[in-house]
Amino acid sequence: MRLAREETSLRSLLVNRLRDLILDGDLTPGQKLVERDLTEAFGVSRSLLREALQQLQAEGLIVNVLHRGPSVAVITEHEAREIYAVRALLESRAGRDFVENATDDDVDALAAAVDALRDPGVQDDPHRQLVVKNEFYAALLAGGGNATIAQLLKQLNNRVTMLRRVSLSQPGRLVQTTQELEEIVDAARRRDGDLIAKLLSDHVDRAAALALANYDLGDAAS
Structure with a gap:
């Protein structure tokens, strides 16, 4: 149970950090999000990163296109x-x-x-x-x-x-x-x-x- 809580907390921190980077403009609209770069930058597992990206996709901040991967959403x-x-x-x-x-x-x-x-x-x-x-x-x-x-x-x-x-x-x-x-x-x-x-x-x-x-x-x- 403790491990599950720690993973949930870490995921929340990761979601918040990525969200801030997008909203502050450090990650720009249309920018491709390379999983390997992000896992290394934040020191997290690929599975945890993907969960965080799914959350941000649900919020409309990220899009995930088949065969292209995730990128920062562009508002038309x-x-x-x-x-x-x-x-x-x-x-x-x-x-x-x-x-x-x-x-x-x-x-x-x-x-x-x-x-x-x-x-x-x-x-x-x-x-x-x-x-x-x-x-x-x-x-x-x-x-x-x-x-x-x-x-x-x-x-x-x-x-x-x-x-x-x-x-x-x-x-x-x-x-x-x-x-x-x-x-x-x-x-x-x-x-x-x-x-x-x-x-x-x-x-x-x-x-x-x-x-x-x-x-x-x-x-x-x-």
Whole structure:
């Protein structure tokens, strides 16, 4: 039993490490994942690596093509547009739920995430920017209390993060993002459901425009 727990823990650590490498852009879309290189790099067995890759495949971060092996998933332009369209709808609804259900402490948690984006250490660290942005959405969903929307957005989160990394990396985008999130927090404090829904939708639309213009999309040439 102890050995089984250790293997499960090691697999989880491996999954998390590979996921971070993909979401941080160290493993790039379309990059082939060579099992021998990865087993040597992480000091794990091939069977454990394959289990980790299967988990990431289920999350939509890896594809495994017959006779070609695993590689980092490429988000096509069509898929990206669908993801952003769904995000806009879900986050608008989440904003309305937040206004209706959130406590003052929930609003403060939302504001704290925006404040964190102003930290110089965060501004200079793309990984921490993504972490803080995820914390903002976690606070939004927790305060809204809609478990269905939270689950749907969680399922999209990894692919959203791949796109978010691109949009946040554009010059001036972090400043603009912070301003947009401040407006969202202000709407939350005023309990204005219509306004927060519009602001969240507009925020997603702006991120979509940047990501679609700068992301190396799988079918961009078609």
